[in-house]
Amino acid sequence: IIGVNLFLAVKAVSTFPGLEVDNSYVAGQGFNDRKAAQEALGWTLVPAYADGRVTLDFADSNGVPVSVGDLQVLIGRTTSDANDQWPAFRQGTGGYVADLTLARGKWMVKVTARAADGTLFEQRSELFVQG
Numbered sequence: 001i002i003g004v005n006l007f008l009a010v011k012a013v014s015t016f017p018g019l020e021v022d023n024s025y026v027a028g029q030g031f032n033d034r035k036a037a038q039e040a041l042g043w044t045l046v047p048a049y050a051d052g053r054v055t056l057d058f059a060d061s062n063g064v065p066v067s068v069g070d071l072q073v074l075i076g077r078t079t080s081d082a083n084d085q086w087p088a089f090r091q092g093t094g095g096y097v098a099d100l101t102l103a104r105g106k107w108m109v110k111v112t113a114r115a116a117d118g119t120l121f122e123q124r125s126e127l128f129v130q131g
Contacts, residue, residue: 015080037119045123047109049102054087054127056111057095065094068113068121075100075127078108104131 042061047054054075058066076084087098107127114120 034120034122038121041115041119041121043115043121045111045121045125047111047125047127049107049127049129052099052101054089054098054100054102054109055092055095056089056097056109058113066115067091068096068115070112070114071096072112073098074108074110075102076108076110078106078126102127102129104129 043066044059046057046059048057049055054073056071056073058068060066071089072086073089074084074086083103085100087100089096089098105128107129109125109127111123111125112120
């Protein structure tokens with residue numbers, strides 16, 4: 001039992017990717033203001049994956065596609081940073097696309113972008129890739 005507990009403790013520590021931020025108190029300052037500004041944009045983001053291509057469709061509150069600036073996207077597994085990737089997205093028809101091969105399963109898509117007025121847009125979504 002001790003051996004199993006030790007093994008599980010080592011695996012838990014060695015597979016934990018670490019902290020999201022260095023100081024959660026500092027990161028939390030201004031959260032409500034950033035959240036209100038993002039909600040005022042009225043944007044929705046729909047990530048999708050098919051045929052080796054990830055697509056990100058941004059739309060305003062009327063469903064009209066929007067252009068974003070400073071787009072940064074992290075795609076990885078939620079439980080490990082071993083498969084983390086920062087693909088280069090380009091603007092396509094109706095959204096943003098990146099060629100990327102993803103294995104079957106659940107993926108995390110963490111998006112950061114800016115509106116034309118400089119408002120920060122952040123969203124973390126799940127993406128399910130079928131076999």
